[in-house]
Amino acid sequence: MRRLRLLPVALVAALALTAGACGGGSSGGGTSSGGRASGGTLTLGATIAPNPWDLRGAGLNGAELQYYEAVYDSLIRLDPNANPTANLATRWEWDATNTVLTLSLRSGVTFTDGSPLDAAAVVTNLLHTKDGTGEAAAALRDVRKAEAVDAGTVRITLSEPDPSFLGNLGQSPGMIASPRAISDGSIKTKPVGSGPYTLSGPGTTVGSQYTFIRNPKYWNAKAFPFDKVVIKVLADQTARENALRSGQVDAAEVAPGRMESLRGAGFNASPVLTGDIEGLYLWDRGGTVCKPLGDVRVRQAINYAFDRATIAKQLGGGFSTPTEQLFHPDSSAYDKSLDKRYPYDPAKAKQLLAQAGYANGFSCDELDFSTLFPAAQAAITQYLSAVGITLTPKSIPVAQILTSLQSAEVPLSYFRLSARRPWDTVRSTIAKDAAWNPYHYSDPEVDRLIADTQRLTGGEQDKAFKSLNKYLVDQAWSATWSVPQTAYALKKSLSVTPEAFMSNPPLYRISPAG
Known part of the structure; x- marks a missing residue:
């Protein structure tokens, strides 16, 4: 099954741009509510259009x-x-x-x-x-x-x-x-x-702008203070920022590096954890196609080969946090001490490769992400070649990337995966039948620990998730780098309460300030 909504945020934008999506849009429809306690219009800039309305495909x-x-x-x-x-x-x-x-x-x-x-x-x-x-x-x-x-x-x-x-x-x-x-x-x-609004045809242009007017019979109207909500589709980051500055939209997701500039221009702008984990994902950890990856010492060597602090700083513009875990820092499975398991140590990496029988290194295929994520691709090549690992980039058309990865066509690649609640990560990334475990790798101890997390509740369940997390880090299931951030900016006349794992706040979290 092709699960497009697992697509990383950056890749969503890249695919949208590749397909010819453009920023800008007209200013028609939205007038800011300003500081009014209720009523008025809230106009938002969005990275994508709704697809579909039928929740079967949501x-x-x-x-x-x-x-x-x-x-x-x-x-x-x-x-x-x-x-x-x-x-x-x-x-x-x-x-x-x-x-x-x-x-x-x-x-x-x-x-x-x-x-x-x-x-x-x-x-x-x-x-x-x-x-x-x-x-x-x-x-x-x-x-x-x-x-x-x-x-x-x-x-x-x-x-x-x-x-x-x-x-x-x-x-x-x-x-x-x-x-x-x-x-x-x-x-x-x-x-x-039965929601707070209904879609208005006169103010809606499919793929460009969507206008919602208040549902007068909604049972919890106070949670949604605006009479009208307009959402403009602006796939490009620069277009969203320009729309903010020109007053076309009241709030939008922006690049984290632009927060200071927007604050200077009178906007509220705050960093937001996207709920993603990025890095080098070792899809073939069983060594089905790339045999060396089946040896835990090789996977550990790969982890020692990366300078996560430098990668997070350079690739994330100073707004990413280094991590060695598959679980998100906002989740109950996260253990801060595990982020010290693999300090940057090329000599240790070479030692482990030699112990595994690869003193002269090895080579295998990877997915070529140099077009969409050139800095990430360059980092993988630089750090792994320094310890003797040679990767042969395999070019795949953008539209086929997801199906290629989930069809086990490449043993490893750069990627971002959503990591919300711990069980979501288990089901999407770790379990044998997970969509992002394309080689269907399994480990009896992992299976046992997963069963524990299902059986237990409360604090005991949290402990079980942490035990699973530790085992995955020790076994070097992947070589994650960082927790990326985005940012959300809005007019001073608005306030927002962030929600964990959400790059864009829910509508009920946005209200007039004061």
Whole structure:
């Protein structure tokens, strides 16, 4: 399955530009709300357009979530630390096996087409989204059964415990669309939900600008203070910054290196962790195609070969944080002490290669990212050649990169992978059947530790994730470099509360200042 929403943010922009997307856009539609307590218009600059409105193909999070939040309400609302709180579901309870979740729904909620948002509607949505091909569908793949106990109660049965399941119901997997629109197929081109806004045709140009007007029957209007939200698609970073400075948009994601300049121009600008981990991913850690990678000493040597502090500074413009882990610093699996496991030591790298039988080094193929990420590609070549490892770049058309990687066509490459909650990382990157474990490498100890994380809860689960993390670092599953950052800038008349793992804040986190 091709999961496009796992595409790194930088690569999304690169692909969009390659396809001919352009910045700019007209100023029509949006007038800033200024410092008003409510009402007015909020105009945002976005990196991508919504694709699709049917949540079967939706990504899990990212810039497109702002579009979905405008029209679809979610079962769960996430707090700034990405913990679940009440929304459409007011209460919930797991059974003793952590495989049966019972949700109590808010009463009196209706879709904008007049139909009720009840348990039957929730069941329809969960099963419909699960049957899709996007990341939202993948997040629901453990749903074995969903049933309406009564009009206000939903019971969801999973095939196995999923520690991220409840949190994912606060993103696209838990968003609820009108069953009528799903049934007649109109949901593919026009969203119909119960959210705070509805999509306005007169102010919308597909692929360029999307205008949302207030839903007067929304149950929680105070969480969304603006009467209108306009989102302009501006794939290029420079175009987004120019739109900010000219007043065409009120807020947008910007390059972190531009924060100081924007602050000097009167904007609020703050760094935001993207939720990604970047570095050299050793896809073929079992040595299926590149035999040396099957030796843990070789993988450890690769880790010792990189000067992470220098790479993070040079590639991240001083806004990236060095790391040696697959898990994100905002997650409960992260262990700061593990980032000292592989200090920069070329001599140690050569020693380990010699012990593994590669005193004269070795060679293997890699994906050539020199067009999209020239600095990252140069860093890989420089540091690995210094310890005797020669990589032969394999050129792959941009449009085929994801399928090529997930089809195990190259044993290693530079990449960025999303690393939100620990279980999300397990399911997307570590498990044998994970989309980003293309060679389906497995390890009995990893399997045991993964089972522990599923079985346990609370503090014991956190310990199990940390144990798994330590084992992966010791086994050098990959050679990650850094936690990249982006930045979010907005007018002084607005305030925003960041949310963990989100490069673009949810709409309910943006409000007039003061």
